Amino acid sequence: MPKTKHTVRFMPDGVSVDVFAEAENLLRVALVAGVHVNASCGGSGTCGKCKVKILEGEYEADRSAKISDEQWEEGYRLACRTRVTGDLVVEVPIESRHEKGVLARLRGTGQDHVLAEKHWGAEYETVPPEPLVRKYFLELTPPSEGDNISDMGRLAQALKRDYRIDQVLGEMEMIRSLPKVLREGEWKVTATVLTGRCGNRILRVEPGDTRKNAYALAVDIGTTTIHAQLVNAFTGEKLAKAAEYNAQMSMGEDVITRIVHAIKPGGLEILQKRAVKTVNEVLKEVFDKTGVLREEVTHLVLGGNTTMTQLILGIYPRYIREAPYVPAANLFPVFPASELGIELTPRTLAYAMPCVASYVGGDITAGVLATQMHLHDELTLFMDVGTNGEIVIGNKDWMVSASASAGPAFEGGGVKFGMRASYGAIEQVRINPLDLEPMFMTIGQQKPKGICGSGMIDCIAELQQCGLISQNGKFNRELSGVTWRIREGEGGWEYVLCKAEDSQLEEDLTITEPDIDNLIRTKASIYAACSVLLKSVGLHFGDVQKIIIAGGFGQYIDVEKAMTIGLLPEVEPSKVSYGGNTSLEGCRIACLWSGKVAEAEQIGSMITNIELSVSRIYMEEYVAALFLPHTRMEEFPLRAKKLEETNKLLGEIRRAHPQENP
Amino acid sequence: MPKTKHTVRFMPDGVSVDVFAEAENLLRVALVAGVHVNASCGGSGTCGKCKVKILEGEYEADRSAKISDEQWEEGYRLACRTRVTGDLVVEVPIESRHEKGVLARLRGTGQDHVLAEKHWGAEYETVPPEPLVRKYFLELTPPSEGDNISDMGRLAQALKRDYRIDQVLGEMEMIRSLPKVLREGEWKVTATVLTGRCGNRILRVEPGDTRKNAYALAVDIGTTTIHAQLVNAFTGEKLAKAAEYNAQMSMGEDVITRIVHAIKPGGLEILQKRAVKTVNEVLKEVFDKTGVLREEVTHLVLGGNTTMTQLILGIYPRYIREAPYVPAANLFPVFPASELGIELTPRTLAYAMPCVASYVGGDITAGVLATQMHLHDELTLFMDVGTNGEIVIGNKDWMVSASASAGPAFEGGGVKFGMRASYGAIEQVRINPLDLEPMFMTIGQQKPKGICGSGMIDCIAELQQCGLISQNGKFNRELSGVTWRIREGEGGWEYVLCKAEDSQLEEDLTITEPDIDNLIRTKASIYAACSVLLKSVGLHFGDVQKIIIAGGFGQYIDVEKAMTIGLLPEVEPSKVSYGGNTSLEGCRIACLWSGKVAEAEQIGSMITNIELSVSRIYMEEYVAALFLPHTRMEEFPLRAKKLEETNKLLGEIRRAHPQENP
Ligand code: FES
Ligand code: FES
Structure with missing residues (x-):
């Protein structure tokens, strides 16, 4: 699949950048190109600071109260409300007369090393799904005097004949329903089959062809966050995702604290129930979003670290934490999800991804697989x-x-304004090395309410590259005289990334020294x-x-x-x-x-x-x-060389123009 | 194993018979030998009519009020209270002077064609049990820094090392208990393993060596009667048996009536529960008898005809009865017995013997196997x-x-005094062709309360051989003038086998023409x-x-x-x-x-x-x-020849001595 490619040239720096995504946000393009725009509302279109003038080219832009009719006529637009649909030439207002060139020298080429999340599964998408629990449509020959084998035998014969599935065994509940279902469906039925290590279990039969009404759930049980994704198990289509903080969070942020809780009397049960509560919340969200019915979910695959896996399965986790760090099991049987309290029918089977060791779990096995x-x-x-x-x-x-x-820390834990990667999280940050003003975008281009992992990486790297922090992560207190954004807050020194009025918060969004230490x-x-x-x-x-x-x-x-x-x-x-x-x-x-x-x-x-x-x-x-x-x-x-060069250049500029910094 | 052999000679007929059982009842010996003794209380020692005189040999006998001290001295004993412990010569009182010789001519050689129930399993008894669900004792190496695989992995390794069992998978409940049990047992544990068609499921682990505390239950779900047998699954020892009428009996005596009931709304559920109720009763009986604990039962095997199997498993049986007679399934999965309502722990697995067709069920498969x-x-x-x-x-x-x-009919159904083979059932019958008086023994040598299958076979054969009934099963009404035992009762013509006073009944125990028709x-x-x-x-x-x-x-x-x-x-x-x-x-x-x-x-x-x-x-x-x-x-x-000879001989005797018949 050839990608779209548009070239955006930023004036007066003359930095060019190739854009591959369709209708890419112009503010992101500037950010990636290392072109500074004082975007201070995360791209939510509210601060009006990302105003640029489009000199030529194709684009789509939203109107904004921040731009007068006169400016609109002249080509002024909010970068964060502009989408690139062709080659563009864009003029960025220069606030400092020394900016031109200097920024380019500091930044390098504007080449894009920002990675979008890779879709690992892409190469599987061409192969039709062959899930663990799969539906098969069968047209049976009705029984007759000369052919009166059991209903179950007839079903097994057809599975073998049409799909080469043998060694089948029926679940008792399925057998109970079989005589009625076969006749109700006039011998045309859909069988749901679990492929075991060896042998196959028929879990359910339904009248008619219901193959497409087969859904599966991927559930990642993170220590911090539980994510779920609903897919159609017949087509492979991705239907919806949802995520919530793991309700176990109130019992400690890390696995060790959770284990300590779990081995107290009744503790395991509480932790098990909390994880399940969160799972039920994320499942509700995907069901609400899609209208898929719970009884149409054939199976669910759980992935989590070893502790999370044992906790949600209700397995006593004590020896994970005590030397020689022994997990209860690395492989788990397939079991009805409802046994754990997950709100699905007893026919929905759950499978937990295999673990490796006490601290390398099913999430990692899943990761390697992906x-x-x-x-x-x-x-x-x-x-x-x-x-x-x-x-x-x-x-x-x-x-x-x-x-x-x-x-x-990268998931938002132990960081003052840290949050997981969801709407309103600052995910990309640049700091102008000259005026030390930030530029950032949030997920969903909403007003900021916190900062996520990639935002933290960007932010700390930029703080260091601008000389705002030293190599051991301490603020350069001297620069507090140069920019108001460096200040001593309640919890020590900090950098103000976003003022309260530009955010969804009641206070300024800052990065503190303890945050940096943590990271x-x-x-x-x-x-x-x-x-x-x-x-x-x-x-x-x-x-x-x-x-x-x-x-x-x-x-x-x-x-x-x-x-x-x-x-x-x-x-x-x-x-x-x-x-x-x-x-x-x-x-x-x-x-x-x-x-x-x-x-x-x-x-x-x-x-x-x-x-x-x-x-x-x-x-x-x-x-x-x-x-x-x-x-x-x-x-x-x-990095060593660049650091040295940057420090030198910044030193020179700052010595030459101290008054230009506000 | 060489059998005991004693020879018993009955005088004055001179009939000899070999006795193979140890301490055999002398009345049974006479009965088998075709020697008539007017035993009319079933061998319960109450009628006193089985008095014989022992001329020589070894025996043990109980005293009885029916025998005076004088008679005791002379060697008179009750045959039904005498046990043969050596070769004997016994004199039987002759009531009719024509008896000698005539009876022998009518009966033949006195050769024993009475079959005791064969113990089919005998040849398996030499092989130690290798049950479906089996306990294995394991001594594990405790984990260490260099060997910290999961608890489950360690268990699996030991099963493979010590017993060559691989492809194991742990049941979730077992995994949950595993960390504690391994450490509580100090790494010496007993694992209960289900051997599947392929792969093995570890159901339970217990600290220490509990191999001998493993019991299994065989349960025969008969339409009329439910039988259970408890065995030690480690030693194979037979511990106890129990039987009860199937509580479904009140909903019809045959499978067809039961099916008709089951397909009414709610019917299946009622029938399922009734069968389970009876199963619980027979299980309680074997547990009470033996003191075995329910949680020590590892598994249970059910055998029943196809209808009984489907009913107890809760499977809709309608199509068993409708052409082309299709059962729901012939093979069933292993499942927790408690799921059916059977009072055992959820760890006790049940297996239903495979069926063949709608009217050839798991009881027959079991029978062929046996x-x-x-x-x-x-x-x-x-x-x-x-x-x-x-x-x-x-x-x-x-x-x-x-x-x-x-x-x-052979199980007691549709026979006026029919009953299943249990204490008090007449199980062997002989009728003296001369005086038409019966001689019979009951199970447990108690006063009669009914007649079981083998008793019915004997009785009808004897009635026919004595000319009391014709070849189409009708009473020879003429003989009512010869013996009071032939009479017209409320339900038609009948033969009085036992008078009320000699039985546990309020009325005379009879065999009626409808009984005979039925048979x-x-x-x-x-x-x-x-x-x-x-x-x-x-x-x-x-x-x-x-x-x-x-x-x-x-x-x-x-x-x-x-x-x-x-x-x-x-x-x-x-x-x-x-x-x-x-x-x-x-x-x-x-x-x-x-x-x-x-x-x-x-x-x-x-x-x-x-x-x-x-x-x-x-x-x-x-x-x-x-x-x-x-x-x-x-x-x-x-048979044709004998019938002819007998009729002729009897005719002659009866014509010659009409007065001798009471
Ligand atoms: S308005 Fe565009 S970033 Fe604030
Ligand atoms: S006393 Fe022996 S049969 Fe009645």
């Missing part, structure tokens, strides 16, 4: 940055894994884990052919920024892709192709897990990584 | 005479089956079914190498008598054996050896069923068999 690193030769580094940071390194022949207790610890633990894993197999970052970053960062992640903060190693940006919620995606794939379920089980048994807590070098590596990007700057040579 | 006709070359004729008469003919290569709607119809339908089946495969009775008769007749069945009434074809008596409740026995075998479950499924799929209702010759055959023994007397040449 990214298909288990099918390829290239040495791949997969990192899932959620509440924990789980890493898998390997290829189709071998895989090693580790888990770093990273903390949920540095998180990225350090992940980077250190990668380091240790690579060393354990005698390799280093240079050997890695592909990096996949997964997690709830938001829709866009900027690879350059991720390297700038040292979350990713310094590699060719083209090697990196962003997977988004690969756990949910893996569950979706497992929902649709039973062969992929078998692959997931193989992945689970193939991965060798390494316990970082007993690794002699992990702590060393972690401490070395508590720096932006790293204390071993030789591992980030390009 | 008798092992499916393993041998000999052409075997298996007939299960319960409420229906089900016939299987064949050998290890092929089998055909049919079902005759025989009616429950003739039953035996005719069975014989006709055998005939049709043999003809369908181009064979005749002469080709049959082995006959197995099964059903709830009682403990003893007399082959000669069964041929006399034409229930069995006229064959060499040594070809015939009596199986008793082969359905229960088959279920017991299936309880103990999972390989036998697989065999049962093969049996089920191997049998070709023939519908008698669409057979052109069945009705013809049936009508021809409505005679004692048969209208085609050429099929019973020995």
Whole structure:
């Protein structure tokens, strides 16, 4: 499928950028191009600061009270309300006479290293679904004097004849309904069949052809957030997604605290019920959105880390936390979802993605499945940055894994205005190095109400690149004299990203030093884990052919920024892709192709897990990584050089024009 | 195992008989030998009429008020209270001077054709049980830093290592308990495993070695009676049996009436609950008798005809009854017994024996399994005479089956004083052809309260042989002048078998003409079914190498008598054996050896069923068999000859000595 391509040229800088998405937002294009526009309402069209003048080209734009009729005539538009539909030339108002050129020198080429979430499943979409629980339409020959085998035998014969399915066994409830259903459907029926490891169970028969009324649910049980996706299990069509914070959050933000709660008397039951409560909420949302009926859901695939998996299944998690860190089980049987309290009929079967070890769970198996690193030769580094940071390194022949207790900073946890990637979350940030003013966009282009993972990466990278923070994450207090945005707040020093009046908040949206500390610890633990894993197999970052970053960062992640903060190693940006919620995606794939379920089980048994807590070098590596990007700057040579150049240039400019900073 | 053998010689007839059982009852010995003793209280020691004088030999006898000290000194004893422990010579008082010799001529040799119930399972008893659900004791290596696989993985490893069991999957409830149980048991645990068609499910783990606390239940769901047997699933030991009338009886005596009820609104549910109620009663009985705990029962195997199977499983049975007679299913999944309402823990799994067709059910599959006709070359004729008469003919290569709607006459149904084979049932009957006085024994040697199947066979054969009834089952009214025992009662002509005062009844225990009619119809339908089946495969009775008769007749069945009434074809008596409740026995075998479950499924799929209702010759055959023994007397040449001789001899005696008959 060839992509649309339009070129947008920003004047007076002369920066050009290629746009591949259809009807892309002009503000995002500027942001990606490194062209500064003082957008301070997240692209919600309310601040009016993103005004640009379109000199030529095709576009669509919304009218706004912020633009007078006269300006409209002259070609002024709000960038955040303009969609690119052809090649454009756009003039950006320059607030500082020194901006021209300087910004370009600071930013580089304007090349786009922002990754949109990759749709891993794309290559499966061409194969019709063959789900674990599948509906088959059958036209049976009615019984007669010479052919009076049992109803069940007749059904089994037809399944074998038409679909080569044998070794079938009927569920008792199905057998109970069979005599009536066969005759009601006049011997034309649809059978719902669970393909087992061996043998097939007929779960249900319905009169007529109901194959298309078959839905499956992928459910990612995150420590912080529970996501669900509803798909049509016959066509594979993606119908709806929903997400809610895991109601277990009030019992601790990380898995350890949850385990501590769970092993108290009655604790496991409470945690189990809370997770199910949230699952029921997200399911309600997808059902409400689509009108799909609960009884039409044939199956559900759950993916979660080992603790989340055990908690929702009601399995005592104590020994996950105690050395030698033993999970109760890595493989689980297929069971009726309703047994857990999930609001589905008793016929809807649930399958939990296989786990690997106490801290590498079904979410990671699902992630590997989604990214298909288990099918390829290239040495791949997969990192899932959620509440924990789980890493898998390997290829189709071998895989090693580790888990770093990273903390949920990238998912919004432990960050003052942190939030998950949902409407109103700041997901992309740029800071003008000259006037230190931010420019940002929110998810859904709404007024900001918080900042998500990708926003945090951008923000910290920009703060550092503008010299607002040092390499150990502390604010350059001197600059508080240069910009009001640096200030000492209640919780220490902070940078004001968005004023209260431009946001949905009652107070200014800031990034605090504790937020930055938190993020540095998180990225350090992940980077250190990668380091240790690579060393354990005698390799280093240079050997890695592909990096996949997964997690709830938001829709866009900027690879350059991720390297700038040292979350990713310094590699060719083209090697990196962003997977988004690969756990949910893996569950979706497992929902649709039973062969992929078998692959997931193989992945689970193939991965060798390494316990970082007993690794002699992990702590060393972690401490070395508590720096932006790293204390071993030789591992980030390009970043080191750029940092030096930027500092020099900014120093010169600031010395020359101190008065230009407000 | 060599059998005991004692010889008992009865004087003055000089009839000798070999006794194989240990401490056999002397009255039974006389009865089998054809020596008449006027026992009229069923062997309960109350009538005193079985007085004999022991001339020499070893025996044990109980004292009785019916025998004076003087008589005791002289060697008089009650035969029914005497046990044979060595060779004996016994003098039987002669009431008629013509008796000597005449009786011997009428009876033949005194050779024993009475079959005790065969214990089919005997040859399995030497192989330790390998049940479907089996307990395995495991000593696990505790986890350590270098070996921290999941608890479930550890369990699976040990099962593979110690017992070569692989492809295991844990039940969710088991996984939930696993972390605690492993540590509580200090890594020594017992796992309960269900061996599936493929793959194995771990149902439960318990701390320590509990292998011996494993029990299984065989449950025969008869239309009339529900039987259960409790066995130790580890040792194979038979612990207890119990039986109760099926509480569905109040909703009709035969399967057709039950089906009619079941398809009314709410009917199925009522019938299902009634069967389960009875099952719970018989289970309570075996638990009370043995002290076994319900939670120690690992599994239960149900055998029943197709209707009974569908009813207890809650499956709509309508199409069993409507042409072309299609059952819902012949194979059923393993399911928790508690789902049906059976009072066992949800961990106790139930398995229903596979059915063959609408009127050849799991009881027959179980019967074939028990008798092992499916393993041998000999052409075997298996007939299960319960409420229906089900016939299987064949050998290890092929089998055909049919079902005759025989009616429950042999189980006590439709017979005025009919009852099932339990304490107080008359099970053996002889009638003195000279004085027409009966001699009979009851089960448990109690005062009679009814007559069971084997008693009915004996009684009708004897009535006919004494000329009391004609070959079409009508009383010889003339003889009412000769014996008071022939009389016209409320329901027509009858023979008084036992006076009220000698019984547990308020009225005389009689055999009526309608009883006899009923029995003739039953035996005719069975014989006709055998005939049709043999003809369908181009064979005749002469080709049959082995006959197995099964059903709830009682403990003893007399082959000669069964041929006399034409229930069995006229064959060499040594070809015939009596199986008793082969359905229960088959279920017991299936309880103990999972390989036998697989065999049962093969049996089920191997049998070709023939519908008698669409057979052109069945009705013809049936009508021809409505005679004692048969209208085609050429099929019973020995019987024909004997009948002729007997009639002649009796005629002579009666003409000569009319006065001797009371
Ligand atoms: S109006 Fe466009 S960013 Fe505020
Ligand atoms: S006393 Fe022995 S049969 Fe009656």
